[in-house]
Amino acid sequence: MSREHGPVDQGRLLTALGLEGRLLAEAVHAAPTEAPVPACPGWSLGEVARHVGSLYRLVRRRLTDGRSPDDWPRDPEPGQSLQDFLETGLTELLDELAAHDPEEPADTWWPADRTYGFWRRRMLHETVVHRVDVEQAAGAEPHGVPDDVAIDGVDEVLTLWFGQKLPMLGLTGTKAGSVGVRTGAHSWIARAGPLTTEAWRCSAEEAEAADDVVTAGPAQIYLWLWGRASLTSVTVRGVHDQAAQLWALLRLATR
The missing domain is CATH 3.30.1050.10 (SCP2 sterol-binding domain)
Known part of the structure; x- marks a missing residue:
């Protein structure tokens, strides 16, 4: 098993994922779901939120099953808000990632890194990029990205x-x-x-x-x-x- 280490400590990646996921959920709660997303032509703010919430669930299932699942929740439950859909999926994913050493083998799509650490990093940046999307769509004050x-x-x-x-x-x-x-x-x-x-x-x-x-x-x-x-x-x-x-x-x- 080969491992492609990034420049940032794995503990920091997991902590940052939690912080960024909550910023994303809060930004979604405060914004109109129909707002168009400038960087994703054809997508609304609500569609970006559903996409990320769905990915949280997909990755968690991939980690627990050892393969990419055939089916997973892609939309909120009836009556569930987009903010809760994001926060619930994030919490379950964080729990799964925190329960395993980042060097532990996991199913990924990058041959250079088939570990739990891959998903700490991948889902952090998925979250940051789409948090920026939501802020841009809403015209909100950007939170910036830590160096x-x-x-x-x-x-x-x-x-x-x-x-x-x-x-x-x-x-x-x-x-x-x-x-x-x-x-x-x-x-x-x-x-x-x-x-x-x-x-x-x-x-x-x-x-x-x-x-x-x-x-x-x-x-x-x-x-x-x-x-x-x-x-x-x-x-x-x-x-x-x-x-x-x-x-x-x-x-x-x-x-």
């Missing part, structure tokens, strides 16, 4: 979604090249083209040698890579082609 959570999320979106999910989907770039991504003391390379799609952590010097170099604060890089901030919200040094391709490929990987 350590954002750095972990940058690592996840590059190594998991760009480096793993795109090849799984058979999607590639059209022009070969590389992007250096730098925020705080952390750096990554994302390389794409017709023949390769990969990303890895690297030194600042290696990142600076890429065709394009993207820099910004951790939360801004995180939101940009997840398509929750505009193309112009980060600083790009270079010809911009590779940075634009990275952004576009991630929209395909994470949709």
Whole structure:
């Protein structure tokens, strides 16, 4: 069993998942469910809430059954609010994750990490991104993303979604090249083209040698890579082609 460790402690990931899940539920309670979600065309705020609440239940069943379930609750019970649907699913998932060591084997879709820790990380970022969606849809004051959570999320979106999910989907770039991504003391390379799609952590010097170099604060890089901030919200040094391709490929990987 191989394990792809992220830059943030597993205990912090679990604590952050609990905090972010409750922020999401509170934001859903305070917002109109029919509000459109800017980053998810065709989705309403209520549909995003049902999606996350359903995922909490799907992942818990996957962990307890050892495989992806054929069926699981996708909507609130009659009379159950969306806030309660989210909070109940979150509590059950947190209990299951907390009851197992993060290194314990679990069924996942990433060969580099088949452990309970994968789901601590994956569900944290699923929750953060959709909490941002709900705030944007409601026009609410954003809570922001803590720097350590954002750095972990940058690592996840590059190594998991760009480096793993795109090849799984058979999607590639059209022009070969590389992007250096730098925020705080952390750096990554994302390389794409017709023949390769990969990303890895690297030194600042290696990142600076890429065709394009993207820099910004951790939360801004995180939101940009997840398509929750505009193309112009980060600083790009270079010809911009590779940075634009990275952004576009991630929209395909994470949709």
